[in-house]
C-alpha cells in the first residue's frame with residue numbers, strides 16, 4: 224500500500240519550521256500532499272493564492288510532493304486524495320493539547336486515517352506563522368524565518 228500523507232495547515236505564511244517537517248516526513252511517505260485549508264471563517268493575512276505560490280516556490284520541484292487547497296473537512300479531503308495519514312508538527316505542550324483533540328475527533332470520523340506527529344527541531348520550536356505575521360505587520364524583516372527559496 225502506498226503511504227500517502229496530507230500535511231494540512233494555514234501556511235500563513237510558510238516558514239522554515241514547515242519546511243523542516245516536510246523534509247523529514249519525506250523519508251516516511253511515498254507521497255506528501257501539502258494542503259492549504261482555505262477556511263473562509265478563519266482570518267488570514269496572506270491570500271490563499273499567495274500562500275500557494277510560496278509553497279510552490281519551495282516544494283514545486285519535489286517529486287513526492289503535491290500542493291493543494293481544500294475547503295472541506297480535513298478527513299474528507301484525505302479520503303478524496305486516498306491519503307491514509309495526516310501529518311502534523313508539535314512544538315509545545317499547548318500544540319499537543321490542541322492537536323490531541325483534533326486527532327481524536329478525526330480518528331472518530333475516519334478510523335482508517337492515522338495522524339503522525341513530528342516533534343519540531345529545537346531551532347524551530349519558537350517559530351510560528353503567527354509570529355512571522357506580527358513581524359511583517361510591524362514592518363520587520365521576515366526573510367530569515369521563511370524558506371531560502373522564497374522570492375519576495
Ligand code: ADP
Pocket residue numbers: 231232233234235238239240241244310311312313314318342343344347348349350351352
Ligand atoms: P494550522 O492553522 O492548521 O495550525 P499552521 O500553518 O500554523 O496551520 O501549521 C501547520 C502545521 O505545521 C501544524 O501541525 C503546526 O504544528 C506545524 N508547524 C508550524 N510551525 C512549525 C514549526 N516551527 N516547527 C514544526 N512544526 C510546525
